[in-house]
Amino acid sequence: MIEVRELRKTYRVRRRRAGLGAALSSLVHPEWSVVEALAGVSFSVAPGEIVGYIGPNGAGKSTTIKVMSGILVPDSGSCVIKGRVPWKERKAHVAGIGAVFGQRTQLWWDVPVSESFELLRAIYRVEPAAFRKRHDELVEALGAGELLGSPARSLSLGQRMRCELVASLLHGPDLLFLDEPTIGLDAVSKLAVRDFIARENRERGLTVILTTHDVHDIEALATRVILIGRGSILFDGGFAELLAPRRDKGVERALAELYGELGIA
Amino acid sequence: MSASASASVAAARPSFLAPYLGLFRTRLVRGLAYRAAAAAGVATQFFWGFIMISVFQAFARAGLSPLDPREIASYVWLQQAFLVLVVVWFRDAELIRLITTGDAAYELVRPVDLYAQWYARLLGGRLAGAALRSLPILLVAGLFPEPWRFRLPPDLAQAGLAFLALALAAALTVSVSLFAYILALVTLQPYAAFILLAPLAEFCSGLLVPLPFLPDALRRVLELLPFRAMLDLPARLWSGSLTASDSLRPFALGLAWLLVLVPLGRAALSAALRARDVPGG
Numbered sequence: 001m002i003e004v005r006e007l008r009k010t011y012r013v014r015r016r017r018a019g020l021g022a023a024l025s026s027l028v029h030p031e032w033s034v035v036e037a038l039a040g041v042s043f044s045v046a047p048g049e050i051v052g053y054i055g056p057n058g059a060g061k062s063t064t065i066k067v068m069s070g071i072l073v074p075d076s077g078s079c080v081i082k083g084r085v086p087w088k089e090r091k092a093h094v095a096g097i098g099a100v101f102g103q104r105t106q107l108w109w110d111v112p113v114s115e116s117f118e119l120l121r122a123i124y125r126v127e128p129a130a131f132r133k134r135h136d137e138l139v140e141a142l143g144a145g146e147l148l149g150s151p152a153r154s155l156s157l158g159q160r161m162r163c164e165l166v167a168s169l170l171h172g173p174d175l176l177f178l179d180e181p182t183i184g185l186d187a188v189s190k191l192a193v194r195d196f197i198a199r200e201n202r203e204r205g206l207t208v209i210l211t212t213h214d215v216h217d218i219e220a221l222a223t224r225v226i227l228i229g230r231g232s233i234l235f236d237g238g239f240a241e242l243l244a245p246r247r248d249k250g251v252e253r254a255l256a257e258l259y260g261e262l263g264i265a
Numbered sequence: 266m267s268a269s270a271s272a273s274v275a276a277a278r279p280s281f282l283a284p285y286l287g288l289f290r291t292r293l294v295r296g297l298a299y300r301a302a303a304a305a306g307v308a309t310q311f312f313w314g315f316i317m318i319s320v321f322q323a324f325a326r327a328g329l330s331p332l333d334p335r336e337i338a339s340y341v342w343l344q345q346a347f348l349v350l351v352v353v354w355f356r357d358a359e360l361i362r363l364i365t366t367g368d369a370a371y372e373l374v375r376p377v378d379l380y381a382q383w384y385a386r387l388l389g390g391r392l393a394g395a396a397l398r399s400l401p402i403l404l405v406a407g408l409f410p411e412p413w414r415f416r417l418p419p420d421l422a423q424a425g426l427a428f429l430a431l432a433l434a435a436a437l438t439v440s441v442s443l444f445a446y447i448l449a450l451v452t453l454q455p456y457a458a459f460i461l462l463a464p465l466a467e468f469c470s471g472l473l474v475p476l477p478f479l480p481d482a483l484r485r486v487l488e489l490l491p492f493r494a495m496l497d498l499p500a501r502l503w504s505g506s507l508t509a510s511d512s513l514r515p516f517a518l519g520l521a522w523l524l525v526l527v528p529l530g531r532a533a534l535s536a537a538l539r540a541r542d543v544p545g546g
Contacts, residue, residue, distance in 0.1 A: 071373040073539065095376035104368050109359060110295055122287030123375050125279040 001175060001207050002045040002068065007077035009038040009063055037063040038074065039231035047174070050201050050208040052222030052239065056259050060231045061211040065179050068209070069099045081175070095124060098168035102180035105160065106167050107152035113163050114148040117170060124171035131170065138166040142196055158189030165196060169206075176200075178210045182217055194220045215251040229264030284377045289389040292357075296393020303397035310345040310402060317341045318413060321475065331477035332506050334412040339504035340475055342415035343427075344496060346402040349394035350435040351496045352472065353442045354463040357390050361455045364446060370538065379538070380531040383446065387439045395435075419505045426509055430499035433519050437495050440526040441466055447530065450537045471497040477506070491526060494519025 015031040016022070037060045045051055055061050066072035067079055070086035070093050079086060086093045100106070107116040121131045139145050142162040152160060161181060168176060178197070182190045198221060200206040210221060218225060218239055225242060227235035235242055246254035259265040321337045324330040332340065349355045360383065363369045372379055406415035418424040445462045449455035467473055469492035476484050476497045487493060498515045501507035507515075 066370075069374050071370050090373060091376040091378075094374050097374075099374045101371060104371050106371070106374070108291065111291060115291065119287045119291050122279055123284040123377055125281070125283055127277045127279075129277070 001047045001082060002209075003078070003080045004044065004064075004068070005042050005078045007038050007041040007064070007067060007074050007079060009067065009072070009074045011035045011037055036231050040077070041228065041231065041233055043226055043233060043236055045207065045209065047207050048201070048205045049224060050197070050210065050222050052218040052225040053209055053211045053228065054218060054225055055228040056264055059228045059264065061228060062179055064228070065177050065209065065211060069097060069177050070094050095171070096173055096175065098171070098173040098176040100164050100168045100176070100178050100181050102161070102183040105152055105164065107160070107163060109153050110151050112149050112151055113144075113155070116152065117167060120167055120170050126171050130172070134170055134172055135166070138169055141199065142166055142192065157184050158186055161185060161189060161193060165193065169200070174205065175207045176209070178208060180212055181210070182212060182214050190214075197221055215255055219251060229259070229262055234262055234264070285381050285385040288382055289385040292386045292389030293393045296390045297397065299394070300397065303394065306349070306394075306398050307401050310348060310398065311405075314341050314345040314406070321478070322412060324478070332475060332504070335414070335416060336504040336506045337475075338413050339416045340500045340506070342402065342406040343500045343503045344472065346399040346406075347395050347431060349398060350391050350431065351438050351470065352463070353438065353445060353466045354459055355391060355394060356459065357387055360386065360446060361449065364450050365453055365455060369450060373538070380443070380534050383443060384439055387442065388435065391435060391439065418503050423502060423505065423509055426512060427499050427503040430494070430502050430512070430516065433516070433523070434495045434499050437491055437519060437523055437526070440523060440530055441491065441495070443530045444533065447533050447537050450534075450541060466492050466495065469493070470495040471500070475500075488515065489518070491519065491522035494522065
């Protein structure tokens with residue numbers, strides 16, 4: 001389903017030093033530094049997998065997700081998803097994937113959620129009957145029925161995330177990118193999100209790539225983890241296997257120690 | 266499901282225009298909710314309308330005006346009524362937020378053309394603003410005593426042409442204003458982008474001073490630019506200071522500019538997006 005080979009991406013970041021003198025000199029001589037976000041990343045994902053994509057902040061997780069979801073063009077390397085290169089055939093590619101970015105919203109801020117869904121139906125050009133069926137299933141599975149009349153801005157984070165998940169799957173994609181879907185959620189919402197993802201995977205064979213800092217998300221959902229640090233893949237395999245020597249310390253501490261040992265903390 | 270039933274479901278797949286119509290309609294419906302802003306706008310526009318009419322009619326009384334006083338009144342009221350269709354500075358705050366936060370890139374996860382998507386939402390927002398503001402202004406201004414009164418065009422054909430010109434003006438204004446959003450995407454300074462573009466467009470379209478008041482040499486240059494069809498053309502057709510036959514050339518020119526500016530803006534937007542990778546994680 002996904003084939004990623006030697007993906008590289010560097011960002012040019014404007015460097016700014018403190019102080020008035022530095023501010024003035026940067027007007028004339030802007031300083032740039034280069035940040036290597038992806039330093040040759042390769043992996044592949046088979047249909048029906050749930051892959052936890054983990055690593056410390058700034059490791060390159062979101063950059064990889066952005067490349068795979070067609071919104072960022074890498075410097076070099078290849079990425080083929082369902083036979084397409086995301087940034088070359090963006091529209092055809094994104095029509096067949098779903099994406100949730102936990103810290104952004106794909107719902108229209110000042111529009112009732114039901115209208116956002118209806119607009120997504122128009123955007124993905126879904127037939128009304130198929131849409132209705134999928135919509136009702138998703139809304140029921142996530143208990144989002146009573147939220148439909150509220151605009152996204154008045155929803156709590158947990159309520160919003162349920163609606164985001166409905167929104168990401170309305171057009172029936174078989175591949176879902178979740179970038180920190182449980183960030184800031186309370187225990188009840190977290191469990192609801194996890195249960196829902198597990199069910200979609202089990203019953204519909206949904207392939208899921210999940211980035212998260214919550215080790216319990218990974219434990220509950222992913223049979224396989226890919227660990228990225230400083231733009232390189234450091235581990236690809238079972239989560240239990242990754243933490244095996246440190247298991248008695250609890251997953252959170254075990255992972256923190258591992259980051260420390262790998263020098264990527 | 267029978268074969269005929271599944272065929273009819275397949276036929277029901279929304280057309281390729283559906284995404285843009287949907288975005289247009291959503292902005293239009295949302296825009297109609299901003300009634301307080303529209304009421305404030307109407308009050309300001311009456312105030313400005315009176316000042317502008319006073320100033321230019323003073324020129325007319327001194328025998329220095331290329332437009333007659335009644336043409337001036339109709340020109341100004343039409344301009345004030347449809348101001349949000351034709352001024353660059355009427356901005357979509359939500360779109361500006363998307364641009365400055367970097368969320369604009371995330372719009373690319375939708376299977377739509379980004380330029381067309383933004384075009385549709387901006388046009389919808391402007392039409393909503395104009396729908397709320399234009400009627401009260403035109404109805405009240407139509408009751409003013411001469412020479413302040415807003416008058417109908419000389420005949421029906423001219424009225425129809427003026428409406429066509431207004432549609433062209435709105436289409437052009439959106440395409441011009443999109444350059445300000447694109448510039449904002451590059452510089453991350455939306456205020457600066459609009460400050461650069463908005464006054465230029467206002468002057469060149471005849472919003473500050475109707476173009477016939479300007480020196481001939483300058484006027485002839487401005488008449489070649491895209492801004493002319495953003496206000497001068499519809500307002501002068503409506504007020505009767507431009508005849509139907511004299512409007513053909515500006516119509517053709519305005520249309521030609523639209524056909525240039527839209528693909529140019531589309532190319533500029535994709536270049537700007539590529540230049541502005543959104544860093545993160």
